[in-house]
Amino acid sequence: MVVDLHTHTTASDGTFRPMELIEKAKLIGLEALAITDHDTISGFQQIDETVEIDPKLLLIKGVEISAEYPTDSLHILGFNFKDSEKVGRVLNELIDYRNKRNELILEKMNNHGFKVTMEELKKIAKGKAVGRPHFARLLVEKGYVQSMDEAFQKYLKDGGLFFVEKRRLKSEEAIELIKEAGGIAILAHPYQILKDGKPFPIAPSVESLEDFIKYLKFKGLDGIEAYYSTHTNSQIDELLRIAEKYDLLITAGSDFHGDNRPNVKLGLNVPYKHIGKFLARIF
Incomplete structure (x- = not known):
């Protein structure tokens, strides 16, 4: 079946508004769509409930929470949580910190001679949560770099000239938040957490991706x-094996961000x- 359980809208760093994304999903015949914006569920407040959703399309409330990790790559997806108020309250605290972080990045840029403003960033972001992709796009538009990739490599990547650390929940805190809100906690893009083929040693017993997943399962x-x-067939096969071994649900997502x-x-x-086992938990 054709699904996408990992997508982003203008509520975080995507370029499609929530209703636009839903319309695109309907157009291409998706059977299930989860909107999983970074550290915010505000996109769901933008969905017009008076607009008829195709009964053939299962729309799932979700979020992608950035968890504490040596690199910006450990993300926990949350799905179908019942207590949106609890989730929203915690995430809004993180967004407040992110706004302060954005001011610090802007200050670094202007001290370096790059003339950029928060108003310009908000115009690009269109939504609530300004993130590094919006800084990168602004640098491209103003001619300071040739591409978003160059912006990240030169200035915005971890340890880059304009990088400022995020405030994040620990992985277990992100999982706990989702579960306490009545939701389903999923490890996003598992192979992105690896460095030189191994995860960072977050616990003494964690030496492989399987160990890492087993640790989070606990x-x-x-x-x-x-x-x-970006997963290869062999990576998918390995993750399917791990999921079966540890009785874990399986999801599928593109990480769609639009343009x-x-x-x-x-x-x-x-x-x-x-x-199917995951979808059965949604109903």
Whole structure:
């Protein structure tokens, strides 16, 4: 079946408004769509409930929480949580800190001679949460760099000239928040957490990706994103094996951001037998 359980809108760092993303999903025949903006659920407040949603499209409330990790790559997806107020309150605290962080990045840029303003950033972001992709796009538009990739490599990557650390929940805190709100906690893009083929040693017993997933399972993790836009067939097979071994749910997501990641297309075609167990938890 054709689904996408990992997408972003203008509420974080995507370029499609929530209703636009839903319309695109309907147009290409998606059977299930989860909106999982970074550290915010505000996108769901922008969905017009008077607009008829195609009954063939299962729309799932979600979020992607950035968890504490040596690199900006450990993300926990939360799905179908019941207590939106609790989730929103905690995430808004993180957004408040992110706004302070953005001011610090702007200060660094202007001290370096780059004339940029928060008004320009907000115009690009269109939504609530300004993030590094918006800084990168602004640098491109103003001619300071030739591409967003150059902006990240020169200035915005971890340790870069304009980098300022995020405030994040610990992985177990992110999982706990989702579970306490009645939701499902999934490890996003597992292979992105690796460095030189191994995860960072967050615990003495963690030496491999399987160890890492097992560790998070012990902390309450419900499943893993086995199908992902950059996963190879062998990586998918390995994640399916791990999921079966530890009785974990399986999800599939592209990490669609619209024009901010033009090479990532909306929708993945995956066997129902692999994601059916997850979808059954949604109903």
